Amino acid sequence: MVRTPGHILLSLLVSAALISADAQAEEKGTLTFTVENDVVSGQDRHYTNGLRLAYVTAPVEPNAFERLFTGEDTVVRRSFAGSQQIFTGEDITIANPSDDDHPYAGYLFGEYALLTEDDGKWQLFTLEAGVVGPSALGEDTQNWFHRSLNFYEAQGWDRQLEDEFALNIAYDWKGRSIANGKLGGLDMELTPVAGASFGNVAVNARGGAMWRMGPNLKPNFGPARIRPSLTGSGHFAREDSWFLFAGIEGRVVAHDLFIDGSLFQDGPSADKKAFVADAQAGVVFDFGGAQLSWTMVARSKRYEVQERGDVFGALSISVKM
Template sequence: MAWMRRVFFACGIAAAAALPAAAQQSAAAEPSPALSLIFENDVFFNEDRDYTNGIELTYTTRPSQNVDAMVSLARALPLFADHGLVRTSYSLGQSIFTPKHTELAVPLPTERPYAGYLYATLGLIEANPDRLDQLSVQIGVVGPMALAKESQDWVHSIIDDTKPKGWHYQLHNEPAFNVTYDRSMKLIPPQSLLGLVLDVEPHFGGAVGTVYDYANAGAMVRLGFNLPDDFGPPRIEPNLPGTSYFEPNGGFSLYAFAGVDGRAVARNIFLDGNTWRDSPSVDKYWAVGDLTLGAAMTLSGVRVAFTHVFRTREYKTQDKSSQFGAVNVSFRL
């Protein structure tokens, strides 16, 4: 299958680049901190429309590196367990959205508006053997200050591609704030199946703020050998939850995964337009679903993953569903 060839091609390239760092990793008694990079783009499938690019860099602490107040907060929150390993994460990211016909100087009103989002995220993570709770607080900016036009023009100049012409009509500058919560569970913990290891991880959660308001639920299945101690690779929200950190169970690990996530969406600023000013907008669907397929492998202190995301239509004048690829490389430090 074509998507599987892309999976192993992307994983192989990233792993080859990461191996020198992996060789320097040493085992530690305490879970390690991690540095994770996510790159999402529809160029993997020869498209340049809708959600067209996302990049996010995350540092996740080891449990002993937490500020005491973060641990106290995790113990006090009703959605978190009263025990488990607590970690803190710090992220920087940018997301870019464009209409289908980027060659037009004046975008069609029936297509998604141009928009950029630049953000920083503080996350609180509590892990138990059969449960993962994640709470994140995100602040950022939507609009020209997000530098989406400059980022996309720079990339298109490198690959000698035509630059989109309608960025003058992007959403206006607006401060952004969002709170997101996800819980993942090991409904079926890792167990042997036909000589491999399988686990099943349902999840639920939601988000509230000026960027997204939604409730979501879904599940992921992993099948492979020597599964690391994690809940799958991370993706940029909104998407299936995962973990930027991982704990290898020794040696080489390889697994395939498949997942679904359904969202009931009350607000999406990238479709609804600016909160306090008139701006381009489209009529969104309140129900959106993702199907994800992918593979991940770990070797010593490096995990490499590729995810193919199929997303249902998000607004009523969208002519078809969308798809994009996500590459994640995580390092244990």
Template sequence: MRATHMLLLAACLLHLSGATGHAQAPAGPLGGWNLTLSYENDTLGGTDRYYTSGLQIAARSPTSEPPGLLRWLDDRLDAWGWGGDVRWGFGLGHQIYTPRDTLTPRPDPRDRPYASFLYGALVLQRQERDALNTFEFQLGVVGPSALGEFVQNNIHDLIKDYSANGWDRQLKDEPAVNLVFERIHRLPPARLGRLEADLLPAVTLSLGNVATYAGAGVTLRLGQGLDADFGPPRIRPALVGSAFVDPPTAGRDFGWYVFAGAQGRAVARDIFLDGNSFRDGTPSVDRRPLLGDLSAGLVVHWRGLRLAYSQVFRSEEFYGQRGGAQSFGSLGLTARF
């Protein structure tokens, strides 16, 4: 029964989007479906605490007319004067959060609560030559039904690691609804011999009972074939880049870049720190309203494949956070079909 949670959630999202029962539109000038797998973990050159694991699968269409519910939104964007090629897609994600000390069965009430988040997403994007606008609707669950304890402790058993013992004190079940808007602008590149350098400024607005925040950031890139994407793929609330990779306009098969980025967020709501929205007495901590991420890494793409690695440093998220800022690694693999 537990294994059916993710399948049922994915089926519901496909039904809402109208993806079942609509023929796939012909591939446009940016043709080909893209599938991106992102994996983040605090053991990847990082600190073993807090945001401990994230997994996301994201699919993006070729430039085409979106189906069902997304078509209605796309028509509204036309009426409002939004331009660009249309992409749409969906995704499935899972995140796990734990306190610093996972051995004790009675977690410190001043430490980050145990929590997990299982969600699906519908995405509509308008891609201009030098900008990417994203509208994302997330629907899921926070709490025991998100299977955080099941996933973490079974994986730990598999790799002969210790179990986390405080999951009985995790956040309670709560439906999760979030709406996200993001715009990434790709500034014209500067030529440095055979290399290019550019900047990717981005703004994000998230509204919902899971996360309500406004964010702004920028990524500096140096390499070749920079127009193949809009930055490395990540899991929100980070600068997420793009879940697709296009052929570079220069016609080369191979491209690469190194990057460094920073993002600041003003946070009004974070369920993983503030506790359940509609229940009293659930675990919570005193959340900091302002926080930030620093990241750096490498992206390599060849034809329809892309491999990205990011090392992330996240500032303290709540008052009294022991051990200071957190560090974790992020891997992203994209394939275009």
């Protein structure tokens, strides 16, 4: 039997129930499922699919280690997640891609993160660990899904990265709004974002800005996404509301495992671009104890012989529990 991401991530639902017992009773935690895929743009290449199941607790009392990252008035939440990402070459119908094409890869990983909120500023400290390579089940997942829909199978998986343990740390920051305005009865704000990642998966530094518009805007880290991205947390204020958003982020890239290949073993690789930019826009709807978000993302070229940038969509569904 092929183990799909559904089988793998289902166990996190049980973990989420146990984690919620640690949260304070006055506010519920948030369970979020996120899927990212490029089918909405009519393409099937490069970063082609991502799945993520995450649970963010209600505010908790930080332990001794977590206090190193918090202040006296900081609101602290913990996040636990499991994700899978799939990367392919330019043309998945070709069995023998060129040596300078994007490597094929699957990435299966778990995350522990600390989400802090203090006077309108947000921080996210993340530790992720997992496996890149055949054990991440990228080939199984993609071809199982394609067979289910009577699509052709990807032919280039013989050129995938070999099994390798993956470990990365990341820091994301969102500041207070630097510009505010009104349009009729709608609030508008512009907030700066920044971050960095370090490990054998990704080494980069990033910065950008996020614009939001909606009625009675509440502080928010943004809709849930899967890195690399304008990161969201999954947490949201419980109310009936909505907002539109748009943002841009630039990344200076020192290492990208899915382009450069492994730091420790020989294998497929391509010549990466040292600077990558994302532009995104979308809408978020809050329904009391649930949230639905839709994001369209345009990403610039990530490697030298890439003919054009990529476009993909991200859908997140969150519920309080």
